[in-house]
Amino acid sequence: MSGAAPGAASDAAATATDATAPGKRHYVVLDGLRGVAALMVVLFHTFEAYAGGDPTRQIINHGYLAVDFFFLLSGFVIAYAYDDRWGRMRQGEFYLRRLIRLQPMVVLGSLWGAALFYLQVGELFPRIAATPVWQMLLVTLLGCTLLPLPKQFDIRGWDEIHPLNGPAWSLFYEYVANMAYALVLRRLSARALTVLAALAAALLLEVALLGPRRDLIGGWSLDAAGVHVGLARLCYPFLAGMLLMRSGWRLPHRHAFAISAALLIVALALPRWGNTPHHWSNGLYDAACVLLLFPLVVAIGAGHRAATGAGVRIARFFGDLSFPLYITHYPLIYVYTAWVADRKVPARIGAPVGAALVVAAVVIAYASLRLYDEPARRWLSRRLLRHVC
Template identity: 45%
Template sequence: IGYTILPVPLSLDIRGWQEMHPLNSVGWSLFFEYIANILYAVWIRKFSKTALSILVGVAAVALVHLAITNGDVSGGWTLNVEQVRVGLTRTMYPFFAGLLLSRITKPTRIKNAFLWCSLLVAIVLYMPRIGGAGHFWMNGIYESVCIIIVFPLIVYLGASGIMQTQTENRICKFLGDISYPLYLVHYPLVYFYVAWISNNKGITIVQVWPYALLVLIAAIVLAYAALKWYDEPVRKWLRKKLG
């Protein structure tokens, strides 16, 4: 079971991090994405734009409530009632807001879209946590604004980007193709890297960066291999079987 997307109980946790996917931590988010995909396939794909907008609005309210109450939207990787609620709340808005965005907008042609997207991502990620222990709501509002407004804007800008050359197009396609498998396979490598750092306390950045670079390259190679030898062949086979 540990090698699948199926969650496991706390009794099978191996690091004490209370993970429902202890062999590959990122599996928790994919588990909730599966739930969202199932909801879409059997029910929500039939929603009108109005009904979908209402659903997205409710999901946004739930997300804001979670963020303001906890000070952030962290959590969702433990198999208990509270954390499953967190995981579902974190998933519902981004998933169905993306669906709504695809239905109500059409990409335009925006120059330097990659630059603007990069700047927005950098600003969002470099911003330190806002508010202290007594002001959780401040950081909760910040994260809510990022998720509900800024991230959809980044998606729209990215979809509206203009490729100037075939090289740019190939690079963007490559990065897009490996993005999902890279997310899926990178964390087991991170486990080894973190363990190595933990066992070599006092190591300097000069000593670390070659190994960090090696982890990055290994993750990209592994993701590309998974894409070409598993993901694409399986999808091709499924398309043939399902017509």
């Protein structure tokens, strides 16, 4: 622990947007990039209602790669925050800190998904009308644990491991990565991590170039294909993030947030590659983003050292908003997508509603952060961390 009072240190750790320990320099720009990526996910999902399942019609086409970017950031931040704390920190404390950081919003996301569930009834989700309340409440309770649900619990029909709040699938893999870090990865040398990263890169290339979709979409189903894609998307970015942090490679620039955010936005917004929905060139683009571009973006963001300025203030706002926005927006998307699909809503009518949805998602996320997430983490830290610190 740092020289700060235990209560103050616990509060700081609880309300930080990443895992950085008290007393360490905070990578505000990286937090901000997480928020930019989360907002691009919301836009991607909003426009998806009009794609009709055709990836070539999707606007903000590569927004799904934000998840792979999140995993890269996670590897970097976890290694930065915890690599030098082992020895005075046990595994139990590490797991507890990660639960305090993530679980309150996981619970809220499941409850929020349950609250909007029956508003989505219609042709797009025919299983909803046949789902009794007790079954929905059971799925809600299980969703609060983040345990992956088998297809017998699919009350929507999209084969999601969390059918009330689909994006929670990536948080499950986040926990998998955290456990792998605590048990094995933190002990490995740079050479061993590099070998594992090379193998993981081969797995990612196999999915991107040889998979049926020729992209990196997927990972939310509890079956062989879903787990295959989920692990391919998790392993390389997380390992690359750890290696990037330990290498010390940084690209300092006074406008780091603006440059890195612009690169990220363009990468996630470009149209589908290739003249057919499943052309190999799109898979190559996805792989290039994850293998090469995203580490470059993080290196630029990590090179920023200034603690003040307009860019830092904007980055801090986006960073605070990032996780609540990501984990609470999708129940709104379910409702919106069902409305567009079932009523055949034209874009001229649906677009203003979609814009209002994005604004509402940001407002809900900010309210969730200030009124629930930060107070919950402070409360849990005071009562739990003081016994292990």
